[in-house]
Amino acid sequence: MIIREFRLPDLKKVLEIEKMSFDDPYPASILKDIYNLGAGFLVAQQHNIIVGYIIFWIRFEDEGHIISIAVDEKNRRKNVGKNLVNTAIQIFKKYDIKNIKLEVRAKNKGAIKFYKSLGFNEEKIVPEYYEDGEDAVLMYKRLKTINND
Ligand SMILES: CC(C)(COP(=O)(O)OP(=O)(O)OC[C@H]1O[C@@H](n2cnc3c(N)ncnc32)[C@H](O)[C@@H]1OP(=O)(O)O)[C@@H](O)C(=O)NCCC(=O)NCCS
Numbered sequence: 001m002i003i004r005e006f007r008l009p010d011l012k013k014v015l016e017i018e019k020m021s022f023d024d025p026y027p028a029s030i031l032k033d034i035y036n037l038g039a040g041f042l043v044a045q046q047h048n049i050i051v052g053y054i055i056f057w058i059r060f061e062d063e064g065h066i067i068s069i070a071v072d073e074k075n076r077r078k079n080v081g082k083n084l085v086n087t088a089i090q091i092f093k094k095y096d097i098k099n100i101k102l103e104v105r106a107k108n109k110g111a112i113k114f115y116k117s118l119g120f121n122e123e124k125i126v127p128e129y130y131e132d133g134e135d136a137v138l139m140y141k142r143l144k145t146i147n148n149d
Contacts, residue, residue, distance in 0.1 A: 001080065003087040006041035006053065008032075013050040014043065021070035024132070031055075039067065042087055044080045051075040054084040056092075064092040066102035085118050089143065098143055103129055103136035115139050 006014070011028060018025040026034075034055055035041050044052040052071035058064055066088065071080045092100060103126060104111050112122070120139040129136035 001044055001046045001051070001083065003042055003044050003083055006035060006043050008035075010043050010050050010053075014053050017050070017053065017070050017072050018068075020073055024130075026068070034067070040088060040091060042084060044071070044084055046075070046080075052080040052084055054088050056088050058092065058095050058097060062096070062098040064088075064095075064097040064100040066100060081114060082118060089141075093143060100141045100143065102139050104139060105130065106135040106137050112137060112139070115141075 011031060014031065015025070015028055018031070040054075040056040040058060042054050043050045050072075052069070052075065054069040055067040056064060057067060066085070069081060069084055071084075089100070100120075101123075102115065102120070104115065106125065116122075116139075118141070120141040123138045123140045126136040126138050128134070
């Protein structure tokens with residue numbers, strides 16, 4: 001498996017994964033906008049097929065923000081998600097980011113366990129964060145500095 005930067009021809013497969021993973025998937029237009037605005041956007045590729053992706057923002061207040069991650073259903077629990085997050089973390093470290101935050105649906109217990117397994121902590125509940133009224137769990141991971149690794 002390789003992790004590499006997203007390219008526009010990957011969009012079709014990313015959308016497929018998006019639709020199988022979320023009840024409220026991002027449409028193509030939003031994914032393209034996010035890409036054009038310069039977000040971090042990585043894909044995991046296995047035997048020439050895209051099996052997962054991660055989107056994140058690098059901020060300048062020492063904080064990174066994971067926007068979305070999803071793995072093709074057939075390829076879950078094979079460390080694809082973990083590799084995507086860890087590659088994003090390497091990029092955050094290059095930018096001297098100290099904290100990473102993300103929001104996850106409170107009912108998405110599998111994803112919360114996934115993030116915890118990668119060292120994220122539950123910070124607080126954000127009530128009615130999502131358009132459908134569901135709460136989010138705000139999670140944080142503090143990064144060690146490169147010298148401290
Ligand atoms: C969350 C998601 C990205 C995880 O990707 P993945 O490639 O399956 O995860 P990994 O194989 O890297 O998992 C690493 C560890 O995280 C934990 N984990 C992952 N998925 C889990 C689940 N559903 N339930 C409990 N623990 C889980 C486990 O500890 C796992 O290690 P193990 O398989 O050796 O036990 C994937 O399930 C997914 O695409 N879900 C739908 C979209 C989504 O909910 N995205 C997150 C919200 S933004």
